[in-house]
Amino acid sequence: MKIKVNENIEVVNKGETCLRLKDRLKPSCDVVILNGFPLVKDKILKEGDNIVFIKRGQVPSRSELRGVMMARHTPGVHEKVSKARVAIAGVGGLGSNIAISLARLGVGFIRIIDFDVVEPSNLNRQQYLIRDIGEYKVIALKKQLLDINPFIEINEKIEKIEKGNIKELFEDVDIVLEAFDSANCKAMLCNEILTKVKESVLIASSGMAGFYSSNDIQTKKINNRFYICGDGVNEAKEGSGLMAPRVAICANHMANMALRIMLKEGES
Secondary structure, eight states, rough: OOOEOOOOOOEETTOOOOHHHHHOOOOOEEEETTTTTOOOOOOOOOOTTTEEEEEEOOOOHHHHHHHHHHTSSSSTHHHHTOOOEEEEESHHHHHHHHHHHHHHOSSSSSEEEOOOOOOOGGTTTTSOOOGTTBHHHHHHHHHHHHOOOOSSSEEOOOOOOGGGHHHHHHHTTTTEEEOSSSHHHHHHHHHHHHHTTOOOEEEEOOOOTTTTTTGEEEEEETTTTTEEEEEEOOOOOOBBOOOOHHHHHHHHHHHHHHHHHHHOOOOO
């Protein structure tokens, strides 16, 4: 009978239990994760189970790290997300938060595109640190993403997104996540992706400013290739600024919709 142990295939006998296997393979471990959930009481293993043994406080070897990082995933998720290719247009408040979530998921290829540098005013909602001020956002963010997950490919582009380079930047990815501040830039990117990049699914954003109800932020399916996340109303303006909580809520709506598309759960 074949199961996965810390992402490696192991052949075990029928009737083998989780704790007996632990005692045989990794007796020092004190956390057992079975199919994405911590083991509460011993269970008999079955064909195809995914089990991860973890020693609290101990940094695993690189060969074990990937499996341990994905131990809490639902079985089958990592195999799919590791093959996905996404691009994030703009890595400010929305884009940097989206990127962090996708890196933690283990998305195999993430392209991050922005031409701006980190400013002090970015620190209230964007995933940057004081030490990043003055650095190009994509450079600072790439370092952070690889610190989170060294097993993914980060393709950074210091580039302004315009009509003339959209096809080149996005035609080789499965999902495009729009994360601009400007309404005109949002509209331009959406129009160009939907008309000229016919294979990619687009997830756009609209309305996440202020400190209005979290529950107003939703994911809406426009068609099979187009989704919009936000409340659709509250743009940034005088008296209604951009702050971390609602921006991050919208960003994670977008990241979760991307995950659902990767897993073929296309409805919002």
